[in-house]
Amino acid sequence: MxxxxxxxxxxxxxxCDPEVVGAMAPWWSEQFANPASRGHRPGLLAAAAVEQARERIAAGLGVPTSAVVFTSGATEANNLALKGLAEAELQAGGARRHLITLASEHRAVLDPLRYLSRHGFSLTELPVQPSGLVDLERLQAALRPDTLLVSAMAANNEIGVLQPIEAIARLCRERGIRFHCDAAQAVGHIPLQPAALGIDLLSVSGHKLYGPKGIGVLLVAEGVHLAPQLHGGAQEQGLRAGTLPVPLIVGLARALELALADxxxxxxxxxxxxxxxxxxxxxxxxxxxxxxxxxxxxxxxxxxxxxxxxxxxxxxxxxxxxxxxxxxxxxxxxxxxxxxxxxxxxxxxxxxxxxxxxxxxxxxxxxxxxxxxxxxxxxxxx
Ligand SMILES: Cc1ncc(COP(=O)(O)O)c(C=O)c1O
Known part of the structure; x- marks a missing residue:
């Protein structure tokens, strides 16, 4: 061979960690009920498993359980964060139309933002330094009274560099600008407490931290309003329609615990x-x-x-x-x-x-x- x-x-x-696979196992064929089926016991058990996983994820990341919105991965979390925030601004009659990101972001951030730039928003893609890091003075200079959002990743998926997200969050907070952080490559790999850092929206991916593919989370800080990008059900506080994948959610919670532990x-x-x-x-x-x-x-x-x-x-x-x-x-x-x-x-x-x-x-x-x-x-x- x-x-x-x-x-x-x-x-x-x-x-996917074998222990994660083990944690998911019962939820495929034995306890397979839909967690939205609240009228019977199997459905209630599935719902309880989802809520317990949500609590464990929230505890691991230091956020309230209400902040955790399950998605299919970081791509969807980014789309919900970026397009959801822009659309909510339009719906609220707000006047902020300017978005900022970095030239070194993942396509899952660049593409939704470029989409928005074709639909009435203006987009600044800030160059990065030869090190891959944002120049904070340059970022500060790019902030405008009509800037709605800055999106910057925590850890780069290609070169691994860590952006100064605490400083970026501070610049945004001082001006009432929302800060989205794609943390797909960071959660479970570096210490990261989004609430303590003042991050408004944070994207997580299960399969980058020894969990299953097809599951992720968007953390949404209190007071941040998003327009749903998937319609068709009231799941996830009306933010993300669709039957929740119980095995993947249970797996993500276990994977995060294991990743934080080692x-x-x-x-x-x-x-x-x-x-x-x-x-x-x-x-x-x-x-x-x-x-x-x-x-x-x-x-x-x-x-x-x-x-x-x-x-x-x-x-x-x-x-x-x-x-x-x-x-x-x-x-x-x-x-x-x-x-x-x-x-x-x-x-x-x-x-x-x-x-x-x-x-x-x-x-x-x-x-x-x-x-x-x-x-x-x-x-x-x-
Ligand atoms: C930084 C970053 N964001 C987003 C994604 C997409 O994540 P997912 O596969 O969970 O949609 C990736 C995966 O390559 C990534 O590295």
């Missing part, structure tokens, strides 16, 4: 492995770390490599290491994030993102470094 591929793409997705130890261990990987790659010459000077996730390393063609490099590694050139959601195109740091399209195309995870071992890191070194040497010789 061929050697298994070394999985270093944990920012695309993580494996977060610190995992980050310490993975930072050491990540640094070792960088040491090995840096020895190859002509390997550059993207987002080098910024605070970052412990499990991320992103590099671009001189003298190789990105596609050929990916092809050479494919059988041995699962890594990606960038976001899983914009495959094929040179990364807009790396171009926002100032890389050319060609440089961005020769990038590799390593996302380490809970199961990553030291011997896997050595084997991955060996594979990259061999591929780079071959390609450079050719």
């Amino acid at each position: 061929a050697d298994p591929v070394i999985y270093l793409d944990h920012q695309a997705t993580t494996p 977060r610190e130890a995992r980050a310490t261990r993975l930072a050491a492995l990540r640094d070792r990987l960088w040491q090995r790659l840096n020895a190859l010459d002509g390997v550059h770390r993207n987002g080098a000077d910024a605070p970052r996730l412990a499990h991320n390393l992103n590099v671009w490599i001189e003298g190789v063609d990105g596609n050929q490099l990916q092809r050479a590694l494919r059988q041995v290491v699962a890594v990606s050139g960038g976001s899983a959601c914009s495959s094929g195109q040179p990364s807009h994030v790396l171009q926002a740091l100032g890389l050319t399209r060609r440089q961005a195309a020769a990038a590799l993102r390593f996302g380490l995870g809970r199961g990553t071992t030291a011997s896997e890191i050595e084997a991955a470094a060996d594979a990259v070194a061999a591929a780079v040497q071959d390609l450079r010789r050719a």
